[in-house]
Amino acid sequence: MVSSNDSHINLDIDAVEKLIDHKFNNQTLIIEALTHRSVSHGKTHGYERLEFLGDRILGLLIADLLFAKFPDEPEGALSRRFNDLVRQETLADIAASIGLKDHILLGKAERLAASFDNPAIVSDICESIIAAIYLDAGIEAASKFINHHWQQRLIETLQPPKDAKSSLQEWAMAHKLPIPTYMEIKRDGPDHAPIFTIEVTIKDKPPEQAKAASKRLAEQNAAEIILRKLTGNAKR
Secondary structure, three states, X not given: OEEOOOOOOEEOHHHHHHHHOOOXXXXXXXXXXXXXXXXXXXXXXXXXXXXXXXXXXXXHHHHHHHHHHOOOOOHHHHHHHHHHHHOHHHHHHHHHHHOHHHHOEOOHHHHHOOHHHOHHHHHHHHHHHHHHHHHHHOHHHHHHHHHHHHHHHHHHOOOOOOOHHHHHHHHHHHOOXXXXXXXXXXXXXXXXXXXXXXXXEOOOOOOEEEEEOOHHHHHHHHHHHHHHHHHOOOOO
């Protein structure tokens, strides 16, 4: 068991290794992967750099899985499946099902705020774990982890998820409203890795906003949020 710099926070590395079915050669990686910046006190980067790498590794391996599993599907259908499998909610669900959120190293304020239940943090942890496994043992080890935890989701739906923007446009047309409009509200982060905030508006309805690493994904996320509210569908 390893203690962090913050008082009363401990990481049971053996327990985490059992949860993710990977024995680390370099245990520093698993500590960093589970350390929130509120604990690092500027001495380490926390999980954020690993999350950056894990996001790219996950994207590559999920795209590879989809390409192989659905050889007859066009790009649009594959993209909808891809977006559903790498979205924040999916990552947070997988991390929670593994039990990772119980091992996140958080500062006192974040623990009091129950940040271990914050989907953004939990999903980032999932990606940082993927990067830690990759750096520790290579792409095959990362692929094994992803195959194990994403395989069931790959086969759950015979048809690809419906594009949220298309569904929202259909809803608007069915209600005799103009098509939704999307506007970039803000752009944060460095030039090489921007985060876009997009607002979607439908006539006579409150607008909704969403963030993502691309305008396209932010628009999809915003469309899904407003569509869920408009239809009363609480799923996802």
